[in-house]
Each structure stands twice: as structure tokens, then as C-alpha cells.
Amino acid sequence: MRHHTTFRQLEIFEAIARLGSFTRASEELFLTQPTVSMQMKKLADMIGVPLVEQVGKKIHLTPDGRELAQATREIFSILDRYTMSVDERRGLKQGKLSLMAITTASYFAPRLLGEFVKLYPGIDVSLRVTNKEQVLASIADNLDDLYFLGQPPEDIDVIATPIMDNPIIVLAAPDHPLAHKKNINLERLAREPWLMRERGSGTRIAIERRFAENGITIHPRLELGSNEAIKQAILAGLGISALSRHALTLNQPDQFAVLDVEGFPILRHWYAVYPAGRQLSVVARAFLDYLLGREESPPTSPVTSSTP
Amino acid sequence: MRHHTTFRQLEIFEAIARLGSFTRASEELFLTQPTVSMQMKKLADMIGVPLVEQVGKKIHLTPDGRELAQATREIFSILDRYTMSVDERRGLKQGKLSLMAITTASYFAPRLLGEFVKLYPGIDVSLRVTNKEQVLASIADNLDDLYFLGQPPEDIDVIATPIMDNPIIVLAAPDHPLAHKKNINLERLAREPWLMRERGSGTRIAIERRFAENGITIHPRLELGSNEAIKQAILAGLGISALSRHALTLNQPDQFAVLDVEGFPILRHWYAVYPAGRQLSVVARAFLDYLLGREESPPTSPVTSSTP
DNA sequence: TAGAAAGATAGATTATTATCTATACACATA
DNA sequence: TATGTGTATAGATAATAATCTATCTTTCTA
Numbered sequence: 061m062r063h064h065t066t067f068r069q070l071e072i073f074e075a076i077a078r079l080g081s082f083t084r085a086s087e088e089l090f091l092t093q094p095t096v097s098m099q100m101k102k103l104a105d106m107i108g109v110p111l112v113e114q115v116g117k118k119i120h121l122t123p124d125g126r127e128l129a130q131a132t133r134e135i136f137s138i139l140d141r142y143t144m145s146v147d148e149r150r151g152l153k154q155g156k157l158s159l160m161a162i163t164t165a166s167y168f169a170p171r172l173l174g175e176f177v178k179l180y181p182g183i184d185v186s187l188r189v190t191n192k193e194q195v196l197a198s199i200a201d202n203l204d205d206l207y208f209l210g211q212p213p214e215d216i217d218v219i220a221t222p223i224m225d226n227p228i229i230v231l232a233a234p235d236h237p238l239a240h241k242k243n244i245n246l247e248r249l250a251r252e253p254w255l256m257r258e259r260g261s262g263t264r265i266a267i268e269r270r271f272a273e274n275g276i277t278i279h280p281r282l283e284l285g286s287n288e289a290i291k292q293a294i295l296a297g298l299g300i301s302a303l304s305r306h307a308l309t310l311n312q313p314d315q316f317a318v319l320d321v322e323g324f325p326i327l328r329h330w331y332a333v334y335p336a337g338r339q340l341s342v343v344a345r346a347f348l349d350y351l352l353g354r355e356e357s358p359p360t361s362p363v364t365s366s367t368p
Numbered sequence: 369m370r371h372h373t374t375f376r377q378l379e380i381f382e383a384i385a386r387l388g389s390f391t392r393a394s395e396e397l398f399l400t401q402p403t404v405s406m407q408m409k410k411l412a413d414m415i416g417v418p419l420v421e422q423v424g425k426k427i428h429l430t431p432d433g434r435e436l437a438q439a440t441r442e443i444f445s446i447l448d449r450y451t452m453s454v455d456e457r458r459g460l461k462q463g464k465l466s467l468m469a470i471t472t473a474s475y476f477a478p479r480l481l482g483e484f485v486k487l488y489p490g491i492d493v494s495l496r497v498t499n500k501e502q503v504l505a506s507i508a509d510n511l512d513d514l515y516f517l518g519q520p521p522e523d524i525d526v527i528a529t530p531i532m533d534n535p536i537i538v539l540a541a542p543d544h545p546l547a548h549k550k551n552i553n554l555e556r557l558a559r560e561p562w563l564m565r566e567r568g569s570g571t572r573i574a575i576e577r578r579f580a581e582n583g584i585t586i587h588p589r590l591e592l593g594s595n596e597a598i599k600q601a602i603l604a605g606l607g608i609s610a611l612s613r614h615a616l617t618l619n620q621p622d623q624f625a626v627l628d629v630e631g632f633p634i635l636r637h638w639y640a641v642y643p644a645g646r647q648l649s650v651v652a653r654a655f656l657d658y659l660l661g662r663e664e665s666p667p668t669s670p671v672t673s674s675t676p
Numbered sequence: 677t678a679g680a681a682a683g684a685t686a687g688a689t690t691a692t693t694a695t696c697t698a699t700a701c702a703c704a705t706a
Numbered sequence: 707t708a709t710g711t712g713t714a715t716a717g718a719t720a721a722t723a724a725t726c727t728a729t730c731t732t733t734c735t736a
Binding site: 688689 | 709728729731
């Protein structure tokens with residue numbers, strides 16, 4: 061019968077079978093009822109057996125008709141599955157990926173993105189690097205696919221997947237008296253002049269918590285609004301601070317002394333974040349899987365911040 | 369994709385997949401190669417991914433193409449199975465059944481056939497009643513669907529299914545001296561003048577075998593060529609004989625005395641016979657099943673006569 | 677009995693599919 | 707380089723599928 065029937069006829073037949081009515085099938089398919097009637101006559105004539113029978117005003121499927129309805133559903137299911145399968149793979153051949161990262165994450169995000177694009181050359185990618193406020197605003201507006209953050213927001217419902225270690229290390233000027241000491245304790249360190257990011261910064265909270273665990277309170281000598289400003293203040297001899305190791309650029313490690321302090325580095329993570337209700341595109345899903353499949357991935361599972 | 373593809377396109381694609389060549393597929397389908405090429409371009413464009421790739425002169429299926437070939441085979445398999453299923457059932461709604469029977473079997477065959485036709489009114493049936501020689505000739509020529517015989521031929525390779533009991537009873541004239549005796553023994557019976565069918569007749573063989581088992585030889589007084597002639601001779605007082613109970617018509621039982629003889633009735637069967645290599649039609653198969661499903665069916669299985 | 681509801685049939689039109697011939701392009705081989 | 711093999715593209719035609727409007731037929735219900 062594949063030589064003589066058409067998918068359209070089978071579609072019309074399946075609608076009749078489901079709705080139990082020629083008229084309702086014609087409405088669903090935006091056809092006139094005579095069209096439906098004629099297509100069914102053609103189909104039944106072609107197969108050679110009645111497919112429906114009419115008792116009064118009601119129509120019922122014959123056993124042959126019921127069997128054909130079942131066969132039709134199987135066939136459509138096979139085709140739909142194939143189409144979805146292709147659509148998924150095509151989504152990885154063409155598509156867009158839009159990322160947003162806070163400034164510090166920009167020291168590794170371009171590299172990750174570059175590796176991914178090498179695998180899937182047909183995908184268009186964009187990466188915006190900006191401050192945390194703008195990242196959070198963009199998350200709330202659901203403007204991008206994924207966001208890189210060192211601390212998932214707690215007032216927005218997001219899915220946050222840890223993708224990389226984010227160690228917080230203590231930095232001092234290279235000629236700092238503690239530069240070559242080993243195993244510096246926290247009390248000794250607390251007596252140094254501290255340079256800190258603004259209150260609310262994830263890094264600052266982690267540092268203060270680490271000292272508080274040892275009954276120590278830090279009083280910053282200076283608060284600065286960016287990691288870059290802090291780095292410059294350290295080099296100018298204004299004090300010490302603790303920053304993400306990723307805050308150091310490739311040519312900066314030798315400019316600073318990384319102090320060997322008990323309780324440091326504080327081990328934190330970088331997270332790939334997206335709003336909780338968002339359906340990730342095939343590409344975004346693939347990128348996230350790619351990040352998780354890299355050798356530096358952490359073993360933990362996604363963290364969902366609490367719903368307000 | 370069911371909204372835009374056609375079974376024809378899938379057929380062409382499946383042939384390409386199987387043969388690994390556009391040109392060979394076009395030959396198999398009696399098309400020109402450009403037709404095949406264009407249909408495949410349409411299909412691939414519609415789906416949105418390449419289905420075949422060409423390396424030099426060879427074509428290979430892409431993974432997407434392989435998956436579609438598999439899906440296509442599944443779909444065709446579903447449709448073919450449905451079509452075959454319908455064809456079977458339609459074979460019972462319309463069709464022909466051609467039967468042939470020896471004369472004696474004509475006393476029950478029309479009734480069986482009539483009952484079957486009541487169940488399947490759309491089936492055209494024919495029943496020819498003739499002598500055994502013509503039945504055997506017809507079997508050899510494979511001219512009819514089924515044949516009714518009391519004794520399957522041994523020189524033709526047939527399938528013979530017992531369908532009914534065929535008791536051989538001893539008949540005498542109503543005023544015969546043994547008419548009311550009970551439990552007549554074979555020696556007493558052997559002294560009567562016997563009327564017999566021609567040598568080779570299955571009934572005659574069965575009778576002679578029954579007497580031989582008791583060390584008795586029958587010498588017929590008269591040999592006659594038909595059961596009707598034998599019945600008339602019995603009524604004329606020329607002797608006794610043993611015939612199939614089915615040889616008596618509905619209004620004949622009271623015209624004859626059925627003798628109560630030890631060793632009688634001899635229990636034989638009626639067989640539905642067809643040549644061993646013949647594929648029974650749906651209708652013939654259904655009729656045979658119908659015969660076997662009747663309450664008077666014997667419990668035994670088909671007998672195949674020996675292959676020469 | 678009249679009217680409504682549901683499917684069937686006739687006639688016609690439009691859109692789409694299927695296919696062909698002719699030719700171009702690409703690759704392999706002698 | 708010439709030739710053969712295999713697929714792709716352009717242009718055109720014929721056949722078929724799909725659909726509509728108008729009307730008919732049958733059944734049900736008030």
C-alpha cells in the first residue's frame with residue numbers, strides 16, 4: 061500500500077480515528093468535510109476493505125480500521141523520533157551560544173569557548189565580560205544562554221553547575237616581609253594591612269569566614285571596587301589581599317608573592333549558571349556537557365539556589 | 369517530516385541505501401539517474417542534513433542517512449504487515465473455493481459447504497461430484513482446491529486430512545433371513561451371496577481385509593461398478609453387501625436392513641485431500657479448518673501418502 | 677413531519693509530485 | 707591527456723494529489 065497511499069491520507073484517517081467524526085477531523089485539519097470524506101473513500105478503496113462503519117450518526121472503526129490506526133501511529137512515531145534526532149544533531153552543526161562572565165572568569169572563559177568552537181565550527185558564539193551586577197541583571201532577564209560566576213546568586217532561582225576550581229590565594233608584594241615564610245598563621249596575617257573588595261563580594265565573604273572560623277576579625281585598611289585596583293594597591297605596598305588565582309593574568313604570577321598561609325588557598329568553584337526555568341538549547345546543553353567532561357571538572361552536582 | 373516527504377522518496381532512498389549507488393537504484397526502479405538524484409536532493413533539503421556523501425566515485429550513507437534507512441525499513445515493514453493481514457481477511461470476504469468429491473461423499477459434502485457459505489457469504493463455491501478416477505486425475509492436474517475421498521491415493525503425493533467418520537455397514541434386503549438376528553458371526557455371513565464393488569475399491573479392500581483377519585475368504589457373486597447398482601441389487605434380493613453409511617440417502621435407511629454383524633461397522637474416514645506441493649488459498653485453508661472444527665471431526669492428524 | 681446533524685457524491689480547479697531529456701561537473705584510470 | 711564512470715543541475719511536461727463548492731442521502735430528534 062505504500063505505492064499508493066500518502067502520508068496526508070494517513071494523517072486524515074488518524075484524526076478521524078482519534079476524534080470519531082469526519083466533521084471534527086475536518087475542523088482540526090482546516091479542511092472541508094467532503095475533502096475528508098473523499099480521502100477516506102480513496103483510502104478504503106485502495107486498501108480494499110471498509111475502515112469505518114456508520115451506525116446511525118456515529119462512526120466506528122472496523123477491526124481493519126483499528127489496525128490501520130495503530131499502524132499509522134507507529135509510523136508517525138518513527139518519523140517524529142527521527143526528525144527530533146536530526147534536529148538535535150543539526151542544532152550542533154548550526155546555532156548560537158551566548159555567554160556572559162564576570163571579569164575574573166574572563167581569564168579562562170575565552171579559552172574554554174575556543175576549544176568548544178573547534179569541536180563545533182558551525183556554531184556562532186558570543187562572550188560578554190562585565191561586572192557582577194550586570195551579569196545578575198542579565199540572568200534575571202534571561203538574556204543569555206549561560207553565565208560564569210564565582211558565587212551563584214541567592215535571590216534568583218538558578219541552576220548552577222560547578223565547572224572548575226576557583227582557589228583564593230593570598231597575595232603580597234614580592235618584597236613583602238612574609239614573602240618567603242612558610243606556614244604563616246592567621247593571627248600573624250591578620251596584623252597586616254588588608255585590601256578588600258566591597259561588602260557582599262563572594263571572595264570577601266569567604267575570606268572573612270575563614271578568619272572568623274579561627275576567632276579572628278579582619279578590619280580592612282582599604283576597600284576597592286575591582287580586582288585590578290587591589291592588585292595595583294598590593295604592588296604599591298599598601299597591603300595584602302586574597303584573590304582568585306584566576307585574577308592573575310598569564311604574565312602576572314611573577315609580579316606577586318603568593319603567601320604560604322595555613323587555611324589557604326580557600327577552595328571555591330566557578331559556576332556555569334542559568335535561570336531555573338530556562339530550557340537549555342541543544343548548543344548550550346552541549347557546551348555545559350563539554351565543560352563537565354573536561355579533566356579539571358569538579359565531582360559535585362549542580363546547585364540550585366533557593367526559591368524566594 | 370511526514371508533512372513533506374512521500375513514500376516514493378523514501379522508496380528511492382531505501383534502494384540507494386541498499387545498493388550504494390544512484391545509478392543502480394535508478395535501474396532497479398526503472399527511472400533515470402537524474403530523477404533519483406533530484407529526489408534525493410529534495411529529501412535531503414527537506415530534512416536539512418546530508419543523507420549521503422560521495423568519496424571519489426563511491427557514495428556512503430551519513431549517520432543521519434543510515435538512521436533514515438533504518439526508519440524507512442521499519443515503516444515499510446509495518447505497512448507490509450498490515451497489507452498482508454488485510455489481504456488474508458479479505459480472502460475470506462471474497463474468493464473462490466473449488467471442491468471435488470466422489471459420488472458417495474456427495475451425500476454430505478453439499479451440507480458442509482452450505483454451512484461454510486453461510487459463514488462467509490461472499491465466497492463463490494463449486495462442487496463437482498464424479499467417480500474416483502476423475503477425482504484422481506484432477507488431483508494430479510491440481511485443478512481444484514480440495515477433494516473428498518474415502519481412501520487417499522497412494523501413487524500421488526497428497527496431504528490427506530481425516531475430516532469425518534465413514535462407517536462401512538452391512539446391508540441386506542429388509543426381508544432377509546438375517547435381518548433381525550443379533551451378533552451375526554462372519555462365517556455365517558460369508559455363506560451369503562456377496563455383491564461387491566470393483567477390485568481396487570477402498571471399501572472392497574476394507575471388507576476383504578476384515579474377513580481375512582478371521583481366516584475367511586469372500587467370493588463375490590456379483591461385481592458392480594457403482595454403489596447405486598449395488599443397492600438396487602440388494603433390494604432385488606441378489607445378495608448382501610457392505611457400503612459406507614453415507615451411501616444411503618436420507619430417505620433410504622428404512623429400505624434396507626442393516627445387519628448386526630461382529631466386526632462391523634468397519635470404521636473408516638472421509639478425507640479432505642490436496643496435492644502435497646500446493647499452497648492452500650486463504651479460503652481453502654479456512655474451509656479445512658472449519659471442517660476440523662466441527663464436532664464430528666476425528667482426532668487424528670493429516671496423513672501424507674508416501675512419496676514415490 | 678420538519679429541521680438539524682452527519683457523511684457521501686459530482687464536478688471542477690489548483691498545486692504538487694514525478695519524471696524525462698540534455699548537459700555539466702567531478703573523479704579515476706590507462 | 708583522453709576516456710569512462712558516477713552524480714548534479716536546468717528546463718520542461720504530464721500525471722496525480724489535494725481541495726473546494728454545491729448538492730444529495732440518511733438518520734435522529736423535537
